Amino acid sequence: MSIRIGIMGYGNLGRGIECAVKNNPDMEIVAVFSRRNPDTVKILTEGAKVYSADEILNFKDEIDVLILCGGSATDLPAQTPEYAKYFTVVDSFDTHAKIPEHFAAVDAAAKEGGNVAVISCGWDPGMFSLNRLYSNAILPNGKDYTFWGKGVSQGHSDAIRRIDGVADAKQYTIPVEAALEAVRSGSNPELSVRDKHLRECFVVAEEGADKARIESEIKNMPNYFADYDTTVHFITKEELCRDHAGIPHGGFVIRTGKSGWNNENSHVIEYSLKLDSNPEFTAGVIAACARAAYRMKSEGAKGCKTMFDIPPAYLVAMSGEEMRAHLL
Amino acid sequence: MSIRIGIMGYGNLGRGIECAVKNNPDMEIVAVFSRRNPDTVKILTEGAKVYSADEILNFKDEIDVLILCGGSATDLPAQTPEYAKYFTVVDSFDTHAKIPEHFAAVDAAAKEGGNVAVISCGWDPGMFSLNRLYSNAILPNGKDYTFWGKGVSQGHSDAIRRIDGVADAKQYTIPVEAALEAVRSGSNPELSVRDKHLRECFVVAEEGADKARIESEIKNMPNYFADYDTTVHFITKEELCRDHAGIPHGGFVIRTGKSGWNNENSHVIEYSLKLDSNPEFTAGVIAACARAAYRMKSEGAKGCKTMFDIPPAYLVAMSGEEMRAHLL
Numbered sequence: 001m002s003i004r005i006g007i008m009g010y011g012n013l014g015r016g017i018e019c020a021v022k023n024n025p026d027m028e029i030v031a032v033f034s035r036r037n038p039d040t041v042k043i044l045t046e047g048a049k050v051y052s053a054d055e056i057l058n059f060k061d062e063i064d065v066l067i068l069c070g071g072s073a074t075d076l077p078a079q080t081p082e083y084a085k086y087f088t089v090v091d092s093f094d095t096h097a098k099i100p101e102h103f104a105a106v107d108a109a110a111k112e113g114g115n116v117a118v119i120s121c122g123w124d125p126g127m128f129s130l131n132r133l134y135s136n137a138i139l140p141n142g143k144d145y146t147f148w149g150k151g152v153s154q155g156h157s158d159a160i161r162r163i164d165g166v167a168d169a170k171q172y173t174i175p176v177e178a179a180l181e182a183v184r185s186g187s188n189p190e191l192s193v194r195d196k197h198l199r200e201c202f203v204v205a206e207e208g209a210d211k212a213r214i215e216s217e218i219k220n221m222p223n224y225f226a227d228y229d230t231t232v233h234f235i236t237k238e239e240l241c242r243d244h245a246g247i248p249h250g251g252f253v254i255r256t257g258k259s260g261w262n263n264e265n266s267h268v269i270e271y272s273l274k275l276d277s278n279p280e281f282t283a284g285v286i287a288a289c290a291r292a293a294y295r296m297k298s299e300g301a302k303g304c305k306t307m308f309d310i311p312p313a314y315l316v317a318m319s320g321e322e323m324r325a326h327l328l
Numbered sequence: 329m330s331i332r333i334g335i336m337g338y339g340n341l342g343r344g345i346e347c348a349v350k351n352n353p354d355m356e357i358v359a360v361f362s363r364r365n366p367d368t369v370k371i372l373t374e375g376a377k378v379y380s381a382d383e384i385l386n387f388k389d390e391i392d393v394l395i396l397c398g399g400s401a402t403d404l405p406a407q408t409p410e411y412a413k414y415f416t417v418v419d420s421f422d423t424h425a426k427i428p429e430h431f432a433a434v435d436a437a438a439k440e441g442g443n444v445a446v447i448s449c450g451w452d453p454g455m456f457s458l459n460r461l462y463s464n465a466i467l468p469n470g471k472d473y474t475f476w477g478k479g480v481s482q483g484h485s486d487a488i489r490r491i492d493g494v495a496d497a498k499q500y501t502i503p504v505e506a507a508l509e510a511v512r513s514g515s516n517p518e519l520s521v522r523d524k525h526l527r528e529c530f531v532v533a534e535e536g537a538d539k540a541r542i543e544s545e546i547k548n549m550p551n552y553f554a555d556y557d558t559t560v561h562f563i564t565k566e567e568l569c570r571d572h573a574g575i576p577h578g579g580f581v582i583r584t585g586k587s588g589w590n591n592e593n594s595h596v597i598e599y600s601l602k603l604d605s606n607p608e609f610t611a612g613v614i615a616a617c618a619r620a621a622y623r624m625k626s627e628g629a630k631g632c633k634t635m636f637d638i639p640p641a642y643l644v645a646m647s648g649e650e651m652r653a654h655l656l
Contacts, residue, residue: 019589023469044589099652120656127462129656130640131599134455136655137616137643138609141351184602259612261347261372265604271459274512276593281466284587288465308641308651312458315465323636324427327464328448328457 003294005287006059006087007032008079009069010041010050012247013092016283017067018044024287026317030062060086064297065290067091072098081105084304085113088297090290092122092282099125107304116297117304121289122282123273124148128253130307131271135255139267142257145183147175147196151249151278159224160201163217165209168237170244174198175252186256186266192227199230202244204237249278288315331622333615334387334415335360336407337397338369338378340575341420344611345395346372352615354645358390388414392625393618395419400426409433412632413441416625418618420450420610427453435632444625445632449617450610451601452476456581458635459599463583467595470585473511475503475524479577479606487552488529491545493537496565498572502526503580514584514594520555527558530572532565577606616643 005021007014010032021027022045029048034041038050051059056066066087068079072095080091084106093102099120110117120126124146132144153173160169179196182189189195201218205211215232218225235243250273259265275281289307292314296305313323333349335342338360349355350373357376362369366378379387384394394415396407400423408419412434421430427448438445448454452474460472481501488497507524510517517523529546533539543560546553563571578601587593603609617635620642624633641651 016587019587022589023587096656099656100649103652125656127466130462132655133640133644133651134458137619137640138455138612140612140645259344259347259351259605259608261350265608267604267609268600268602270598270600270602272596272598274596274598276595277587280587280593281595284466284468291465306652306656308648308656309639311637311639312461312465313636316461317468320636321428323461324431324634327460328424328427328453328634328636 003027003291004030004062004064005290006030006056006063006066007069008053008056008066008083009075010034010036010043011069012279013283013286014069015044016277016280017069017286019280020283020287021045023284024291024317026291027287031059056083057086063087064294065090067286067290077102077105080117080119081109084110084115084117086115087113088116088293090118090121090286090293092126092286093120094122094125096125103304103306111303114302116293116301118289118293118306118310119304120306121286123275123285124251126282126285126307127273128251128271131253131269132255133308135253135257135269139255139257139259139269141259141263142255142267143188145191145254145256146251147180147254148251149173149175149197149249151251151275152244152247156199156201156224159221160203160218163214165206165214166203167206168204168240170202170240172200172202174200180252180254183254183256184268184270186268188256194228197228199225199228201230201232202235202240203232204240205234246276247278248276249281250274291315291317331355331619332358332390332392333618334358334384334391334394335397336381336384336394336411337403338362338364338371339397340607341611341614342395342397343372344605344608345397345614346376347608348611348615349373351612352619352645354619355615359387384411385414391415392622393418395614395618405430405433408445408447409437412438412443412445414443415441416444416621418446418449418614418621420454420614421448422450422453424453431632431634439631442630444621444629446617446621446634446638447632448634449614451603451613452579454610454613454635455601456579456599459581459597460583461636463581463585463597467583467585467587467597469587469591470583470595471516473519473582473584474579475508475582476579477501477503477525477577479579479603480572480575484527484529484552487549488531488546491542493534493542494531495534496532496568498530498568500528500530502528508580508582511582511584512596512598514596516584522556525556527553527556529558529560530563530568531560532568533562574604575606576604577609578602619643619645 029045033053041050068091156171253271292310357373361381369378396419484499581599620638
């Protein structure tokens with residue numbers, strides 16, 4: 001019997017979950033829930049139906065794991081604790097600074113409902129976090145570096161779009177190659193924000209807009225751009241659609257450290273991702289976490305978990321024997 | 329109270345464990361056991377003592393985790409099941425093809441003794457295995473590639489030393505850069521043994537030995553060298569000691585795969601290690617696994633485990649709150 005998946009929220013991530021489930025034969029999508037009028041939401045999966053988010057409690061016995069595909073700013077802080085009372089849930093909450101309070105709220109709700117809730121699944125937080133943890137565990141005398149990109153930052157693209165005279169925009173975060181090389185050399189560099197990443201912006205200006213002013217507003221925007229070396233390219237709407245339609249991302253987690261009685265030996269551990277589609281890859285991680293959540297719930301576990309708490313074996317659709325024979 | 333560690337077998341790995349424990353303040357070495365005369369074994373840790381391997385059962389109440397530092401060919405197949413009856417144990421058994429039978433023997437013994445035994449800890453098997461597992465879980469539609477090196481292969485060095493006329497030798501396994509690049513491109517190449525790795529040999533010949541014959545014997549040795557492009561350099565004993573004294577190693581685990589409703593998006597996941605000291609890095613992984621074994625045993629777990637079964641959080645000396653705040 002397959003694991004019956006429900007999807008709450010149907011944007012890029014929800015669509016990514018449908019694609020991920022297609023590649024996981026032990027799972028099936030049974031329903032998609034949306035705040036929009038269900039008749040206007042067209043999904044990919046044959047046999048699954050779209051329902052209003054208000055109807056979800058009717059599905060308590062039809063869904064094994066509910067995947068919450070809302071945003072971290074306002075949706076998930078409310079949704080994950082709410083639905084963890086009734087369902088085994090998985091989310092991709094990614095506001096790093098607020099994870100402790102999100103964890104506490106979700107943990108209380110999941111325990112109240114006797115459910116398992118896995119939060120912050122994806123690649124950062126998620127696979128990058130796991131790599132930081134494993135590297136810290138095995139190389140305690142060392143230093144961590146995380147680089148993001150090359151990839152599209154939704155938050156920075158949105159910030160540009162809010163500038164007067166901007167019709168559309170896409171922003172790429174790009175790791176500085178020289179900084180990566182310095183880290184890999186084991187020299188333990190102290191790197192400023194500017195040393196680590198570049199920001200490259202592709203902007204469609206409205207007709208007659210003052211491009212010099214737009215460029216200056218972007219480059220001087222506090223927090224988002226002022227602390228970085230930022231490049232601005234003005235392009236046409238057609239060029240933006242043709243050359244910048246994708247949502248690629250990726251990055252690097254590197255830990256360098258020492259071993260030996262007198263710290264005489266150096267080591268470099270590097271994990272990197274190069275992703276054509278950020279939401280589809282994130283969805284792949286979430287699908288594996290949904291499998292683990294289902295198994296933990298079946299064993300009687302309760303409360304909030306992160307990928308730190310999941311035995312890796314729970315993520316794959318293989319028996320222990322198969323794993324040990326083929327992956328170990 | 330710290331986790332009390334015993335070491336069985338004192339070679340490069342045993343010494344590496346001492347170094348690793350020095351970087352893990354929640355652990356201490358209480359005793360080292362050797363088959364040699366204890367008076368002849370000099371260890372690094374002040375306060376710890378060396379005992380004969382025969383005395384080990386006297387230490388059942390003094391040791392929380394016994395780390396088995398013998399070889400995979402003959403030591404561990406006997407030692408791990410034997411000691412798992414009496415101790416929580418960790419080993420680095422690395423004969424991939426024999427892991428299933430080793431697991432079965434250790435599992436029976438550990439269950440009989442009510443202990444936890446973690447086998448095959450290190451980097452391959454170990455961290456590389458984990459990366460294969462995670463990547464398979466999150467990108468099920470893809471292909472795995474593992475490359476080793478650049479690093480010293482003990483087995484291949486030993487094979488050269490057995491050739492008539494060879495005084496000493498060191499062999500480096502080197503991944504072929506073009507093969508790595510082909511894999512990273514996502515082109516899913518089919519790679520032969522020869523395509524993936526080069527073998528470079530540094531050989532000290534005995535005086536008057538026939539170097540042409542030695543070189544030919546190396547290059548034509550079945551399994552070890554015949555299927556590879558192999559280079560042989562004859563050097564002096566002094567050069568070998570000066571330039572090839574270290575035990576570096578490393579490698580790459582890469583998985584490329586597709587996502588999207590029509591497999592339209594590609595992804596590359598890459599994990600790599602660059603290690604100055606293979607045994608010291610392996611010891612770092614083992615120390616983290618010893619911490620996890622201690623915790624699992626404290627919770628009442630029994631039987632044989634691998635790194636696939638260990639919740640990552642059990643490997644680090646941090647509380648859940650600290651981990652979520654600083655690593656997630």
